[in-house]
Amino acid sequence: EADIYQTPRYLVIGTGKKITLECSQTMGHDKMYWYQQDPGMELHLIHYSYGVNSTEKGDLSSESTVSRIRTEHFPLTLESARPSHTSQYLCASSEDPPGGNGYTFGSGTRLTVV
Amino acid sequence: GENVEQHPSTLSVQEGDSAVIKCTYSDSASNYFPWYKQELGKGPQLIIDIRSNVGEKKDQRIAVTLNKTAKHFSLHITETQPEDSAVYFCAAIPLNRDDKIIFGKGTRLHILP
Numbered sequence: 529e530a531d532i533y534q535t536p537r538y539l540v541i542g543t544g545k546k547i548t549l550e551c552s553q554t555m556g557h558d559k560m561y562w563y564q565q566d567p568g569m570e571l572h573l574i575h576y577s578y579g580v581n582s583t584e585k586g587d588l589s590s591e592s593t594v595s596r597i598r599t600e601h602f603p604l605t606l607e608s609a610r611p612s613h614t615s616q617y618l619c620a621s622s623e624d625p626p627g628g629n630g631y632t633f634g635s636g637t638r639l640t641v642v
Numbered sequence: 643g644e645n646v647e648q649h650p651s652t653l654s655v656q657e658g659d660s661a662v663i664k665c666t667y668s669d670s671a672s673n674y675f676p677w678y679k680q681e682l683g684k685g686p687q688l689i690i691d692i693r694s695n696v697g698e699k700k701d702q703r704i705a706v707t708l709n710k711t712a713k714h715f716s717l718h719i720t721e722t723q724p725e726d727s728a729v730y731f732c733a734a735i736p737l738n739r740d741d742k743i744i745f746g747k748g749t750r751l752h753i754l755p
């Protein structure tokens with residue numbers, strides 16, 4: 529079954545640690561996205577990619593970085609985690625053409641930095 | 643650029659009654675309007691969508707209406723059930739804007755027993 533997977537589901541980590549949040553999709557979508565969701569529900573786009581070797585920053589500034597070496601894989605990395613990075617991170621993908629059938633979201637990673 | 647406003651931010655409805663969530667958009671070129679439901683601990687899931695060449699779409703207990711002239715679109719849930727409790731997001735995709743979805747800020751729907 530085509531889907532999008534995020535690991536880990538939950539992560540508690542100490543300040544200063546480097547972390548990578550994994551996102552993989554089996555649908556062959558070229559476009560992938562990372563959203564940060566605050567406790568007030570709102571979704572903030574922090575990174576997106578239109579395909580292999582394509583990465584762009586989103587509307588909300590983030591200290592995280594992303595890479596897209598393979599179509600199916602779009603990991604997000606924080607070099608030095610801080611308590612301000614505590615949040616829910618959601619990965620999504622979409623097909624072409626623009627508009628397509630909307631986004632498919634993963635289940636999210638809830639990150640807590642202590 | 644496109645801006646999507648969503649109201650209300652919180653909605654409490656008695657089980658069995660109807661719930662309505664309303665959104666407005668600013669870019670008249672937007673042509674695709676999906677609705678997402680996010681249950682606790684999960685990512686948003688597409689529940690229904692409508693394109694700009696259609697005024698209304700139904701799928702069992704949920705329906706979406708679109709008024710292009712007024713730039714309004716709404717989600718209607720009839721005969722609400724406890725499993726309808728969730729956060730709902732409306733969204734719009736402007737034509738020729740890199741196909742990035744513009745989301746509303748979400749509505750937390752509580753179904754009261």
